Amino acid sequence: MDRIRIIGGRPLNGTIQISGAKNAALPLMIASLLTDQMLVLENVPRLADVAQLQRILNNHGVDVMVGGKRPGESTYDGQTLLLSAARIVDTTAPYELVSRMRASFWVLAPLLARMGEAKVSLPGGCAIGTRPVDLLLMAMERLGAEIEIDGGYVVARAPNGLRGGEIVFPKVTVGGTHVALMAAALAQGATVIENAAREPEIVDLADCLNKMGAKIEGAGSARITVEGVSRLNGARHRVVADRIETGTYAMAVAMTGGDVTLQGAQAGLLQSALDVIGQTGADVTATNEGIRVARNGGGIRPVEVTTDPFPGFPTDLQAQLMALVSRASGISKITESIFENRFMHVQELARLGARISLDGDTATIEGVSRLKGAPVMATDLRASVSLVIAALAAEGETMVNRVYHLDRGFERLEDKLTACGASVERLSG
Ligand code: EPU
Numbered sequence: 001m002d003r004i005r006i007i008g009g010r011p012l013n014g015t016i017q018i019s020g021a022k023n024a025a026l027p028l029m030i031a032s033l034l035t036d037q038m039l040v041l042e043n044v045p046r047l048a049d050v051a052q053l054q055r056i057l058n059n060h061g062v063d064v065m066v067g068g069k070r071p072g073e074s075t076y077d078g079q080t081l082l083l084s085a086a087r088i089v090d091t092t093a094p095y096e097l098v099s100r101m102r103a104s105f106w107v108l109a110p111l112l113a114r115m116g117e118a119k120v121s122l123p124g125g126c127a128i129g130t131r132p133v134d135l136l137l138m139a140m141e142r143l144g145a146e147i148e149i150d151g152g153y154v155v156a157r158a159p160n161g162l163r164g165g166e167i168v169f170p171k172v173t174v175g176g177t178h179v180a181l182m183a184a185a186l187a188q189g190a191t192v193i194e195n196a197a198r199e200p201e202i203v204d205l206a207d208c209l210n211k212m213g214a215k216i217e218g219a220g221s222a223r224i225t226v227e228g229v230s231r232l233n234g235a236r237h238r239v240v241a242d243r244i245e246t247g248t249y250a251m252a253v254a255m256t257g258g259d260v261t262l263q264g265a266q267a268g269l270l271q272s273a274l275d276v277i278g279q280t281g282a283d284v285t286a287t288n289e290g291i292r293v294a295r296n297g298g299g300i301r302p303v304e305v306t307t308d309p310f311p312g313f314p315t316d317l318q319a320q321l322m323a324l325v326s327r328a329s330g331i332s333k334i335t336e337s338i339f340e341n342r343f344m345h346v347q348e349l350a351r352l353g354a355r356i357s358l359d360g361d362t363a364t365i366e367g368v369s370r371l372k373g374a375p376v377m378a379t380d381l382r383a384s385v386s387l388v389i390a391a392l393a394a395e396g397e398t399m400v401n402r403v404y405h406l407d408r409g410f411e412r413l414e415d416k417l418t419a420c421g422a423s424v425e426r427l428s429g
Pocket of ligand 1: 023024026102103131132133134135136137171172173174175176315316338339340381382409
């Protein structure tokens with residue numbers, strides 16, 4: 001298993017190219033199941049989760065080709081995927097594949113909408129909490145699907161096709177909104193989705209579906225309406241910039257000091273996080289190129305933050321913020337309102353010298369003046385990267401073990417940080 005060795009204490013200076021968003025690329029790839037024509041996705045990040053989803057889609061009969069580089073593309077552009085689901089050969093998504101990546105459960109919706117049936121393994125537990133799928137199943141039922149659980153599988157049927165309906169989510173769910181959109185796009189009649197997730201990745205999926213011929217209005221608001229169509233076409237779509245990668249590198253600079261331009265980043269995708277980073281004392285400026293983050297000299301100020309669905313502060317940046325304020329001059333409080341048990345990084349940050357106490361869903365972080373390198377273990381994707389940014393600001397050497405979590409969600413992390421002056425080295429085996 002690969003490890004990453006980081007020698008901390010160096011400021012970050014330079015430019016980091018922001019990749020396409022993992023959490024947009026995954027549902028967009030899944031949307032290829034909705035049409036027998038080709039869906040071309042540009043700016044898809046080269047990540048382990050993307051490769052894993054390619055395998056899952058292959059299993060259903062989707063042909064995935066990786067497009068060549070075009071003149072004018074820089075080496076840092078993401079890959080272009082050409083996905084063609086001309087014929088669906090299998091409507092079952094087996095446990096071995098789904099249990100490795102939760103988002104693959106979402107294939108349920110397009111398979112059901114296009115083929116009238118799907119059998120998808122329940123995803124099982126994950127490191128950040130129980131994460132049930134009851135609301136996703138409720139949404140499919142509201143569109144007329146019959147659902148039963150058999151041998152750990154969700155067996156869903158709609159022999160006469162799905163029909164539009166009213167879906168009212170009692171709780172904001174990103175995955176629930178993605179599957180509702182995909183299924184409603186091909187249902188007969190109109191669907192209204194109330195209390196829909198407003199995340200930029202939802203807007204990106206809706207934009208792509210509309211290019212494919214869907215009739216979706218209101219994506220980005222809490223009420224989305226979908227007028228079902230009988231078939232969808234191919235399209236070409238560019239994956240939106242990764243707001244979590246953006247926020248992660250912004251917090252790294254806010255922590256180490258220095259001056260970095262996050263090229264291709266879009267401030268509007270993470271304004272609440274940028275406001276918090278500003279409160280900690282970093283200068284954050286939206287530019288023509290992206291976002292510039294700098295902190296020169298001044299200390300890190302403490303903050304009080306609660307994670308919330310978009311446009312609130314994202315849960316996917318909670319661990320990184322905790323790393324940042326572990327060196328603040330004063331006491332910070334971070335409350336996690338989305339996932340229970342998303343505090344696996346606390347014990348590992350403590351190994352670097354952070355002082356954090358937990359009470360239910362709230363962490364109290366007493367800032368310390370210095371962190372010291374240590375061997376640490378990554379537990380989930382965002383927890384892992386919080387250890388990386390803490391290590392960049394710690395004295396001496398930190399060895400981050402189990403880095404496969406990082407490879408699931410951060411494209412060329414070592415290259416991007418090294419190019420800005422960090423000492424980050426991957427050790428194989
Ligand atoms: N929930 C239910 N029932 C459901 C679905 C969700 O109770 O049927 C609960 C969850 O347990 C959680 C809350 O609703 O408490 C929100 O979950 P949501 O459905 O929004 O999460 P998700 O769709 O499974 C996506 C991202 C996560 C991100 C969350 C929240 C992808 C592939 N995953 O997950 O990203 O944290 O939204 O923004 O888009 C990550 O990238 O590291 C990651 C975990």
